[in-house]
Amino acid sequence: MEKRVTFRGWLLPLLLIAPQVFISAVFFFYPAGQAIWQSLFIPDPFGLSSQFVGLGNFEFLLGDPFYRASFLTTAIFSILVTLCSMIPALFLAVIADRLIKGSGVYRTLLIWPYAVAPAVAGVLWLFMFNTRVGVISWYLGTLGYDWNHVLNGGEAMGLVVVASAWGRISYNFLFFFAALQAVPRSVIEAAAIDGARFWRRFFTIVLPLLSPTTFFLLVVNVVYAFFETFGVIHTITAGGPQQSTTILVYKVFSDGFVGQDLGSSSAQSVILLVVVGLLTIIQFKFIEKRVHY
Amino acid sequence: MRKPTFVALLAAGTTLSPLAAYAETEVQFWHAFTGRLGELVKAQVEEFNSSQSDYVVVESHKGNYSETLNAGIAAFRAGEQPHILMVFEVGTATMMSAEGATKPVYEVMAESGATFDPDAYIGSVKGYYTTTDGEMLSLPFNSSTPVLWVNRDAFEAAGVDPDTDLSTWQKVGETLDALKAGGEECPLVTAWQSWIHLENFSAYHDVPFASQDNGFAGLDTELMLNGPAQVAHLTAMGEWAQDGKFVYTGRRNEGGANFRSGECALFTESSAGYAGIKAEAQFDFDVRPLPYWEGVGNSPQNTIIGGASLWVLEGHEAAEYKGVGEFLAFLSSSDVQAQWHQDTGYLPITAEAGEATRAAGFYEENPGTDIAVIQMTAKEPTANSKGLRLGSFDQIRGIIDEELEAIWAGDKSAQEAMDSAKSRGDALLRRFESANK
Numbered sequence: 001m002e003k004r005v006t007f008r009g010w011l012l013p014l015l016l017i018a019p020q021v022f023i024s025a026v027f028f029f030y031p032a033g034q035a036i037w038q039s040l041f042i043p044d045p046f047g048l049s050s051q052f053v054g055l056g057n058f059e060f061l062l063g064d065p066f067y068r069a070s071f072l073t074t075a076i077f078s079i080l081v082t083l084c085s086m087i088p089a090l091f092l093a094v095i096a097d098r099l100i101k102g103s104g105v106y107r108t109l110l111i112w113p114y115a116v117a118p119a120v121a122g123v124l125w126l127f128m129f130n131t132r133v134g135v136i137s138w139y140l141g142t143l144g145y146d147w148n149h150v151l152n153g154g155e156a157m158g159l160v161v162v163a164s165a166w167g168r169i170s171y172n173f174l175f176f177f178a179a180l181q182a183v184p185r186s187v188i189e190a191a192a193i194d195g196a197r198f199w200r201r202f203f204t205i206v207l208p209l210l211s212p213t214t215f216f217l218l219v220v221n222v223v224y225a226f227f228e229t230f231g232v233i234h235t236i237t238a239g240g241p242q243q244s245t246t247i248l249v250y251k252v253f254s255d256g257f258v259g260q261d262l263g264s265s266s267a268q269s270v271i272l273l274v275v276v277g278l279l280t281i282i283q284f285k286f287i288e289k290r291v292h293y
Numbered sequence: 294m295r296k297p298t299f300v301a302l303l304a305a306g307t308t309l310s311p312l313a314a315y316a317e318t319e320v321q322f323w324h325a326f327t328g329r330l331g332e333l334v335k336a337q338v339e340e341f342n343s344s345q346s347d348y349v350v351v352e353s354h355k356g357n358y359s360e361t362l363n364a365g366i367a368a369f370r371a372g373e374q375p376h377i378l379m380v381f382e383v384g385t386a387t388m389m390s391a392e393g394a395t396k397p398v399y400e401v402m403a404e405s406g407a408t409f410d411p412d413a414y415i416g417s418v419k420g421y422y423t424t425t426d427g428e429m430l431s432l433p434f435n436s437s438t439p440v441l442w443v444n445r446d447a448f449e450a451a452g453v454d455p456d457t458d459l460s461t462w463q464k465v466g467e468t469l470d471a472l473k474a475g476g477e478e479c480p481l482v483t484a485w486q487s488w489i490h491l492e493n494f495s496a497y498h499d500v501p502f503a504s505q506d507n508g509f510a511g512l513d514t515e516l517m518l519n520g521p522a523q524v525a526h527l528t529a530m531g532e533w534a535q536d537g538k539f540v541y542t543g544r545r546n547e548g549g550a551n552f553r554s555g556e557c558a559l560f561t562e563s564s565a566g567y568a569g570i571k572a573e574a575q576f577d578f579d580v581r582p583l584p585y586w587e588g589v590g591n592s593p594q595n596t597i598i599g600g601a602s603l604w605v606l607e608g609h610e611a612a613e614y615k616g617v618g619e620f621l622a623f624l625s626s627s628d629v630q631a632q633w634h635q636d637t638g639y640l641p642i643t644a645e646a647g648e649a650t651r652a653a654g655f656y657e658e659n660p661g662t663d664i665a666v667i668q669m670t671a672k673e674p675t676a677n678s679k680g681l682r683l684g685s686f687d688q689i690r691g692i693i694d695e696e697l698e699a700i701w702a703g704d705k706s707a708q709e710a711m712d713s714a715k716s717r718g719d720a721l722l723r724r725f726e727s728a729n730k
Contacts, residue, residue, distance in 0.1 A: 042727060044391065044728050044729060045387060045391065046369050046370065046391045047369075048391065048394060050728075051727065051728060051730070053727075066717065131542070132542075132550060132551055132554075132556070133550075150541060151701060151702045152702075238544065239695075240694065240695060241695075241698040242696075242698050242699050242702075242704070243695055257363055258687055259688035260362075260387065260685075261688070261721075
């Protein structure tokens with residue numbers, strides 16, 4: 001039997017959701033509506049004139065093989081960023097959870113990278129991998145590996161993935177750590193008495209119990225990889241070499257704010273909105289079924 | 294005793310300053326310079342402010358070139374635009390098409406009554422910012438042109454004579470072989486690859502970069518950068534890249550760090566690289582004219598400029614435009630220009646400033662600093678070497694950068710890459726054309 005609280009009138013519930021509706025309207029519905037409206041025009045940069053083109057902007061974009069290719073780049077990038085930020089975070093959280101002494105220090109240190117802004121993180125990683133003065137590229141050079149992310153697309157992708165995932169590990173760690181603390185000790189102890197070893201207990205008991213957190217983080221990290229990583233890409237590769245790190249959101253940024261092509265930029269953000277909306281629906285429809293609350 | 298004096302001063306200060314501000318008309322000037330260049334701009338503004346009492350120019354730094362242009366555009370949309378906005382040469386077509394947002398410089402000067410002689414400016418600098426009828430739309434501010442920088446110590450170390458002739462790419466090719474054979478790891482590096490190896494290359498060899506006189510004659514222009522001259526040059530560069538004789542370091546001026554640290558022997562870079570190289574280089578360097586391919590086109594024609602000009606934006610009071618006119622006249626004055634040229638390596642924008650610099654003996658003390666001026670002014674510009682005026686040019690440069698990277702990596706032939714750059718760039722030009730009908 002589910003417990004439901006019911007309100008007697010309409011006023012109080014409306015009042016209670018009003019702040020949320022207001023915030024969504026100002027920060028989501030209004031800008032999203034503007035983007036959809038502007039995507040139907042080719043305006044000049046100064047806003048002096050604009051020309052209605054209907055779906056012309058979308059036609060222009062989808063007819064461009066380089067734009068279509070950036071969907072694949074985005075998919076590869078997002079999957080890699082999500083995996084590289086969640087798996088190490090889970091691993092670190094499991095270790096921190098087992099610590100008895102000093103876990104506070106360990107926790108604090110792990111959270112630090114989250115305070116670093118993406119663009120700054122990009123500069124830090126770029127500096128370490130700088131083809132000329134970078135510490136890591138220098139060591140790679142002594143090992144006989146010639147690191148050159150300015151011409152090698154695979155290396156450039158690897159670098160932006162690592163730089164984007166790095167700060168995110170802290171965020172994911174926090175959630176995993178909290179979730180691990182909430183796993184009832186009695187269940188684990190019972191399994192231990194039955195003779196299950198640590199990793200066995202982890203995969204059959206802990207991981208399923210973590211699934212709501214894992215699912216939440218999956219959704220949040222995919223959204224992060226899609227929307228918030230352009231700072232890292234802008235500082236490290238600017239989308240290059242060739243187009244190997246041009247993800248959808250970076251193209252929105254560079255066409256809109258570097259190229260002043262607001263029509264195309266709006267159309268791209270509408271496409272991005274639809275893609276992420278669809279992804280989230282898929283995640284909720286198919287993956288959530290396997291989540292045990 | 295101290296306290297009352299301070300209070301009195303404060304009181305005097307607060308009562309007086311509004312009066313003072315009332316008498317002076319404020320002129321906002323947004324620019325893109327930091328570091329040494331930022332200091333020099335600040336000094337120019339201070340000098341102007343203290344030279345008269347009617348106007349106060351307020352300078353503010355708004356980020357790099359692209360960011361400054363964006364800040365100006367965003368401010369215009371919000372009705373908060375500055376009087377003077379620095380726009381890099383790539384944004385010229387965007388500004389020219391924005392009728393109603395900009396106030397042409399010739400008009401500002403005529404209305405303000407400030408001294409203004411359009412013929413005083415160097416033709417190849419002025420031409421970039423002038424309509425086909427000869428009316429100056431924006432004031433050239435900082436202009437430079439690419440030259441070849443030579444690390445003489447690296448030549449010696451590789452056993453190559455540093456005084457060897459580097460005037461043509463044929464000779465440079467032989468020298469690169471010799472440098473490589475002598476153990477040089479980085480024989481050639483470049484900055485601003487599209488600007489130097491395509492845009493300037495085309496002007497220097499008198500071949501078109503785009504149709505319609507490189508966009509000067511109309512918006513219905515198409516790229517022509519896939520012509521035989523350009524493809525031959527990029528093919529040679531691509532081979533050098535494959536053999537490790539040309540080292541690619543990035544799309545902007547990343548290569549400057551490699552050259553200034555002494556790692557590379559040759560460097561194609563703007564003449565304005567002078568300040569940085571002079572300050573940092575721990576080796577003997579000299580500067581040569583940009584090489585050309587002997588027998589290709591009408592080489593050597595003249596090279597074209599890069600840099601920025603000052604645009605005056607619409608929507609202010611007549612009295613304020615008078616101040617703008619005074620300030621622009623001050624900036625173009627011979628003393629200010631000569632100083633700027635000597636401090637930065639940027640070209641003097643008036644012939645008189647160049648002569649003043651020569652008369653002061655600057656070129657003798659700093660050999661090679663006049664090469665850029667000679668290279669720009671030796672010949673009367675042709676339709677192919679007047680400059681470029683293409684819409685969405687920042688994005689087109691991005692496309693060119695991508696395609697050049699494909700050549701350097703050996704993924705595409707020069708012809709394939711430039712054909713692709715043309716078709717992708719033309720699509721953007723058509724969009725710009727329809728947005729500005």
